[in-house]
Structures are given as C-alpha cells and as structure tokens.
Amino acid sequence: MAELQKDPITRSDFLGLGVIGAVMGTILTIPPVAFVLTPLIKTEVEGESDVLRTWERVDHVANIPEGEPVSYVIEFPIRQTYGDDRIQEESGVSQQEFTVRNGVWVSWRDGQPPEVLGGIGEGDEVSRDQIEELTQHLNVMNSTCAHLGCPVRWVAEVEELLCPCHGGLYDINGEHIGGPPPRDLYRYTFEIREDGFIYITHEFDGDPYIV
Amino acid sequence: MIGRVKAQTVETGKLLADWIEDRTGAVSMMEKFLYEPVPKRGAWLYTLGSATLFLIVLQFLTGILLLFYYVPTVDHAWNSVYYIMNEAYFGQLIRGIHYWSANFLMAVIGLHMARTFFSGAYKAPRELNWVVGVVLFLLVIVLAFTGYLLRWDQDGFWASVVGIKIGSYSPFIGGYVVNFLIGGDVIGPATLSRFFAIHVWLLPAILAPLIGVHLYLLRRHGEFGSEFEYTERLAKLKERQRLEEYERRYGLGEEEEERRE
Numbered sequence: 001m002a003e004l005q006k007d008p009i010t011r012s013d014f015l016g017l018g019v020i021g022a023v024m025g026t027i028l029t030i031p032p033v034a035f036v037l038t039p040l041i042k043t044e045v046e047g048e049s050d051v052l053r054t055w056e057r058v059d060h061v062a063n064i065p066e067g068e069p070v071s072y073v074i075e076f077p078i079r080q081t082y083g084d085d086r087i088q089e090e091s092g093v094s095q096q097e098f099t100v101r102n103g104v105w106v107s108w109r110d111g112q113p114p115e116v117l118g119g120i121g122e123g124d125e126v127s128r129d130q131i132e133e134l135t136q137h138l139n140v141m142n143s144t145c146a147h148l149g150c151p152v153r154w155v156a157e158v159e160e161l162l163c164p165c166h167g168g169l170y171d172i173n174g175e176h177i178g179g180p181p182p183r184d185l186y187r188y189t190f191e192i193r194e195d196g197f198i199y200i201t202h203e204f205d206g207d208p209y210i211v
Numbered sequence: 212m213i214g215r216v217k218a219q220t221v222e223t224g225k226l227l228a229d230w231i232e233d234r235t236g237a238v239s240m241m242e243k244f245l246y247e248p249v250p251k252r253g254a255w256l257y258t259l260g261s262a263t264l265f266l267i268v269l270q271f272l273t274g275i276l277l278l279f280y281y282v283p284t285v286d287h288a289w290n291s292v293y294y295i296m297n298e299a300y301f302g303q304l305i306r307g308i309h310y311w312s313a314n315f316l317m318a319v320i321g322l323h324m325a326r327t328f329f330s331g332a333y334k335a336p337r338e339l340n341w342v343v344g345v346v347l348f349l350l351v352i353v354l355a356f357t358g359y360l361l362r363w364d365q366d367g368f369w370a371s372v373v374g375i376k377i378g379s380y381s382p383f384i385g386g387y388v389v390n391f392l393i394g395g396d397v398i399g400p401a402t403l404s405r406f407f408a409i410h411v412w413l414l415p416a417i418l419a420p421l422i423g424v425h426l427y428l429l430r431r432h433g434e435f436g437s438e439f440e441y442t443e444r445l446a447k448l449k450e451r452q453r454l455e456e457y458e459r460r461y462g463l464g465e466e467e468e469e470r471r472e
Contacts, residue, residue: 039395040387050395080399098285100397149376150369165373209379209389210372210398 050080051100051202055191058104058198060122061134069107069154069161069172071143075099076202102211103143103151104188105161106198107172113137126196140190140200141174142211147181149210161185186211229459246448249434256330257434259323266316267351267422271415273309281361283407285400288363313355320348332435340428343421350418357410363403371406372398 009017034041042048056074064070078100108114114137116130126134143151150165160177161170169178174185189203204211232238249257280299282291295302324344327333333341360371375398378388394401 037391039393039401040390043390043396044387050397050399050401078397078399080395080397081401081404098399100399144372148373150373207386209386209396210376210393 049202050078052077052079053201053203055199055201058106058140058190058200060196061117061126061138061192061198062121062196064106064108064113064138066108066113067111067172068156068159069105069139069141071154072104072106074102074104074200076102100202100211102202104200105139105141105143105152105154105174105185107139107141107174109137109139109173111159111172120196122196124196126192126194131192131194134192135190138190138192138198139173140188140198141185142188142204142208144186144208144211145181146176146183146185146208147179149208152185242452244430246452247430247434253330256326259319259326260429262319263316263323264422264426266312266319267418269308269312270316270354271419273305273312274411274415276305277309278411283361283403285363285403288361288403292362292364313358316351317355320351324348327435330435337428337432337435340425340432343425343428347418347421347425350414350421354410354414354418357406357414360403360406361410368398 039050043050054077056076058072058074059070076099078098080098114133116133120126120130145152145163145165145168147163147166147168150163152161152163152168152170154160155162159172161172161174162168163179163181167179168176168181170181170185171177174187176182176184183206186204186206186208188200189205190198190200192198202211228238277295280291280295280302282288292306295306299305327341327344356371356374359367359374361367375389375392378392379385381388390396392402392405393399394405
C-alpha cells in the first residue's frame with residue numbers, strides 16, 4: 001500500500017480517467033461488434049428476413065396421392081449479403097439466382113382426400129367453397145425435423161415420417177409420435193388458388209431457425 | 212589444410228553466433244528452449260504435446276496452401292475443392308494432410324490431455340497451463356466444426372445444420388446464436404463467409420499466441436516430474452550451463468584450449 005501512495009491519484013484524476021476510458025471503450029467497441037452482429041440485429045430487432053416473401057407454386061391438388069405424403073423441393077429467392085434489388089440489377093446479378101431450397105412434404109389429413117377433390121382435374125376452376133374444404137384437409141409441412149433439422153423421409157412399411165439422424169417419428173399429418181423432437185413438423189403458410197394449385201410462402205407456425 | 216579450414220569455419224560461426232547473441236539474445240534463448248530435462252520413465256508419453264504442436268503446424272501450412280485455390284462463395288466452394296482434389300498437382304496430398312491431420316489432432320489432443328490428467332501434471336504450479344490447454348482444445352473443436360462446412364457438400368452442410376441447431380437450444384439466446392452463426396435467418400452466402408472468416412482468420416489468430424503462452428508456461432515450470440525425480444540430472448545440467456556461460460563470457464585460457472584439442 002505504501003508504494004501505491006507514492007504516486008497518489010486524486011479523485012478528479014480518477015473520475016477523468018474513468019470517463020475517458022468509458023468513452024474510448026465505447027467508441028472502440030461499438031463499430032466492430034455492431035458490424036459482426038448486423039444480421040442478428042436486422043432479423044431479431046428489425047424483424048427483417050433474408051427470404052423474400054414470394055409465393056411459390058408447389059403442385060396441383062389433384063396430384064396429391066391418397067395414403068402417403070409426397071415431397072417437393074421448392075426454391076425461395078433470398079437476399080443475403082448480395083444487396084437489394086437495385087444493386088443486384090446494376091451489378092447484373094439476379095436475386096433469383098440465389099435461393100434457399102426447402103424440402104416440402106404435402107399430404108391429405110390422415111391420408112384421406114376430401115370428397116370434393118373427386119371432381120377437380122387440372123385446368124378446372126376451383127370454387128371458393130371447394131378451396132375451403134381442400135385447405136382444411138391439406139398438410140403442407142417442412143421436411144426438416146423439429147429436433148435438429150435433418151430432413152425426414154417417408155417409410156412406407158410403417159407409414160411414418162422418420163428422421164435419419166436421431167430417430168424422430170411423425171405420422172402422415174406431421175404430428176410428433178416418437179423420438180426426441182419437441183414438437184410437430186413445421187407447417188407452411190399455404191393457399192390453394194382458383195387454378196387448383198398449392199402455393200406456399202416461407203412462413204411457419206413457429207420458428208424453425210434454419211430452413 | 213582441412214583442419215585449418217574447419218577451424219576457420221568454426222571461428223566464423225562463433226563470431227556470427229556471438230554477433231547475433233549480442234544484439235538479440237537469440238542463441239541463449241534457443242538454448243533455454245532446447246535444453247529441457249525430461250523424465251526418463253514414460254518418455255514417449257511426453258512426446259504427445261510435441262505431436263499436437265506438429266499436427267497444428269501442419270494444419271497451418273496445408274491450410275495456407277489450400278487458400279491458394281479455395282473460393283469461399285456458395286457457387287464456387289464445392290467446385291474449388293473439386294479442383295484441388297482432381298486438377299491441382301498434389302492437391303489430394305495437401306488436402307489429405309489437412310483432413311487427416313485434423314482428425315489425428317483430435318485424437319492426439321485427447322491422449323495428451325489424458326497423459327496430463329493421469330500423471331497429475333495439472334497440479335500446482337501448472338494449473339494455468341491446464342486452463343490454457345483446455346481453451347486451446349475448445350478452439351480446435353470449433354476449428355474442426357467450422358472447417359466442415361467449408362467443403363459445402365451434403366455431408367458438411369447437414370452436419371453444420373445439426374451443429375448450429377444444437378445452438379438454438381441454448382436457454383434465452385438460442386435464436387440469437389443461430390442468427391449470429393448463419394449470418395441471417397437462412398443458410399446462404401453469408402453463412403459460408405462467416406464460417407470461412409472464423410475458420411481461417413479469427414480462430415488461428417487466437418490459437419497461435421495461446422500456443423505461445425502454453426509453451427512459455429511449460430518452459431517456466433519444466434516438464435512435470437523433472438523437479439523431484441531428476442534433481443540430480445537437473446543440477447548437472449545447471450552446472451554445465453553455468454560453465455558454458457562462463458566460457459562464453461571470459462573465454463578459455465590458451466593452454467586450456469590446446470589441452471582440449
């Protein structure tokens with residue numbers, strides 16, 4: 001202690017150093033941290049998404065089979081580090097070239113198509129009532145397991161969706177029936193339009209984090 | 212004739228060494244780092260640390276070489292790895308060494324830690340070296356994890372998806388962790404850039420100085436076991452170093468030198 005007192009620091013010196021230190025620290029820390037955390041701030045605070053809110057066409061309802069789900073790969077255009085539309089256009093790089101590929105399982109509830117489907121073929125106009133009926137019976141699910149994100153596959157012998165990584169099990173409606181997943185498969189926001197086709201957008205009934 | 216040339220060469224060498232020693236102290240530093248008493252019993256087990264260091268150096272060297280061709284963008288990453296493997300001369304060898312020494316590194320680090328643990332070498336005064344070693348181990352694990360994605364093939368991609376999604380289960384900050392790692396809310400170009408930056412710049416930059424600290428602490432306290440098992444050898448070594456120091460400072464008498472020759 002005695003040695004420390006040889007070079008005493010006054011109260012105002014101490015305060016001054018503290019204030020300068022805090023200011024310098026802030027100036028030096030904020031830019032690099034904010035720089036690195038940009039995507040986090042944009043998605044979590046500002047609520048922006050890298051995936052453009054487009055509606056992508058999946059298939060015609062008449063092609064969804066009875067008793068088993070059918071899988072599709074749908075690509076959503078993404079905007080990530082390559083800038084907004086204007087920049088993309090000026091640089092000659094189209095945003096549509098950068099996509100995220102989603103595996104999608106589509107099935108009828110419990111494998112049973114609704115009766116209204118019988119009269120609908122491709123090219124037919126679908127009425128509002130029919131759309132409502134069809135929508136209620138359709139499952140449009142993301143293929144990544146709700147546990148750790150591996151893609152699930154349909155095992156016909158046991159009629160279940162199985163995750164190859166840790167054995168998560170789902171039934172034909174994507175409802176969790178066994179294994180480690182904490183919930184059902186994530187469902188897309190979808191709509192059936194008057195042309196009878198299913199359209200989906202990159203929006204789920206929960207936050208799957210990575211899809 | 213040959214004897215004279217030899218003597219002259221030795222003389223010149225000594226002059227050069229002295230010149231460098233005077234200005235940098237490099238020679239005595241080299242001696243300090245090279246002479247180290249090692250316990251005789253289980254001597255091979257004490258090479259595991261050197262083996263780890265050797266493999267990490269291999270990682271640095273082959274990693275630098277791979278950077279000459281690797282392109283960290285989603286549309287070229289896989290192709291550039293394909294080019295390295297199939298068209299660049301010795302590409303398979305260079306990448307093979309990077310890949311296999313990374314795998315062996317994990318195993319050798321495990322053995323190194325086991326040796327340290329079972330011989331009790333983490334005890335006082337070496338606790339901090341154990342702590343630094345554990346940090347190094349964690350850094351190597353993250354290096355292995357981030358390197359996996361850079362291949363941008365199905366294997367590395369899905370392993371990374373699973374790995375990142377494990378992070379989503381962290382309490383309270385799960386979503387933030389994921390968004391930070393993948394650089395947005397979807398795996399894409401930013402994810403690859405991030406993993407590349409972490410794998411190639413951030414982690415090696417932290418790793419290298421920490422290895423220096425690890426080695427410094429090792430040299431400060433010596434190999435475990437040397438101080439109580441080998442006090443005699445240690446004393447002899449100290450005596451010899453003292454003599455050499457004396458010799459270098461004051462030189463030997465003419466007669467002494469002649470007598471030695």
